[in-house]
Amino acid sequence: MTRSEDQLRLDIVEVGRRLWTRGFVASNDGNISVRLPGDRLLMTPTSVSKGFMSPEMMVITDMDGRLLSGEPGRKASSEILMHLVAYRHRPDVHAVVHAHPPLSTGFAVAGIPLDRAVLAEVVTTLGSIPIAEYGTPSTPELPAAVEPYVKTHDALLLANHGALALGRDLFAAYYKMETIEHFARISLVARLLGREHLLSREEVGRLQELRGTYGIASPAPVCVDDPPAGVDPSCQVVVAPSSPGERLVLDTAFLADVADGQVPVGNGGEIQLTYGQLTTLIEDAVRHLTARTTA
Numbered sequence: 001m002t003r004s005e006d007q008l009r010l011d012i013v014e015v016g017r018r019l020w021t022r023g024f025v026a027s028n029d030g031n032i033s034v035r036l037p038g039d040r041l042l043m044t045p046t047s048v049s050k051g052f053m054s055p056e057m058m059v060i061t062d063m064d065g066r067l068l069s070g071e072p073g074r075k076a077s078s079e080i081l082m083h084l085v086a087y088r089h090r091p092d093v094h095a096v097v098h099a100h101p102p103l104s105t106g107f108a109v110a111g112i113p114l115d116r117a118v119l120a121e122v123v124t125t126l127g128s129i130p131i132a133e134y135g136t137p138s139t140p141e142l143p144a145a146v147e148p149y150v151k152t153h154d155a156l157l158l159a160n161h162g163a164l165a166l167g168r169d170l171f172a173a174y175y176k177m178e179t180i181e182h183f184a185r186i187s188l189v190a191r192l193l194g195r196e197h198l199l200s201r202e203e204v205g206r207l208q209e210l211r212g213t214y215g216i217a218s219p220a221p222v223c224v225d226d227p228p229a230g231v232d233p234s235c236q237v238v239v240a241p242s243s244p245g246e247r248l249v250l251d252t253a254f255l256a257d258v259a260d261g262q263v264p265v266g267n268g269g270e271i272q273l274t275y276g277q278l279t280t281l282i283e284d285a286v287r288h289l290t291a292r293t294t295a
């Protein structure tokens with residue numbers, strides 16, 4: 001059932017409220033858009049907190065970003081070009097959500113993509129979450145930077161900026177944003193604890209088959225062998241070591257980086273957390289995992 005424009009306006013208000021409540025945006029950060037029939041776009045306006053929007057604030061543009069309707073003085077989000085490039089390349093995408101969730105944005109600032117085969121559910125749903133190179137916000141640089149990735153990914157980080165999620169509908173895009181941030185949170189905890197077990201390449205192959213079995217829509221297959229060079233990947237490149245017969249493999253490369261001091265976990269690879277800090281981190285991760293499995 002397609003949702004009416006009135007309902008979509010209410011949905012954008014609701015998704016904005018959730019982004020703000022979860023701390024995925026501060027001040028007037030972030031933007032949300034949905035395709036409308038007739039080659040039009042319904043989008044959040046500039047300069048409003050996503051936590052306190054009302055349905056009539058939204059603007060309607062054509063698919064070139066020209067304003068068609070909206071309250072007097074309202075303009076489409078300054079990041080509309082980034083949304084438009086996603087819609088242009090992906091007829092299956094009907095909604096785009098952009099936010100600055102602190103943990104995934106932290107990975108984007110550190111230049112660490114969320115592309116390691118760590119959680120089975122993330123491999124089957126999002127594949128990998130690469131980082132699009134830095135582009136000045138609200139300029140054509142940003143759509144140019146995301147363009148190679150939106151063809152093959154539903155979720156990506158934006159270097160030194162934030163995250164982007166694409167979906168077949170608005171809530172699908174929003175839930176992908178939640179998954180990006182949740183995955184970043186778990187990855188951070190594992191790294192603070194000083195080790196990562198990766199899913200083996202063979203296990204990733206099984207998960208790829210599950211994608212097919214369950215009909216999980218994906219713009220491109222997962223690949224693990226010799227990632228193609230350049231920034232125009234034809235598949236979702238996931239880091240997974242080959243280890244026939246094993247499902248989980250301790251990532252010795254990560255441990256070596258820790259020992260070399262390349263991964264900053266305390267002095268000389270030693271984790272330096274107080275018992276209280278460690279307990280808080282673990283409790284937080286468990287709480288989020290529990291909330292997710294009971295949802």
Ligand SMILES: [Zn+2]
Binds near residue numbers: 030098099100137162
């Ligand atoms: Zn932004």
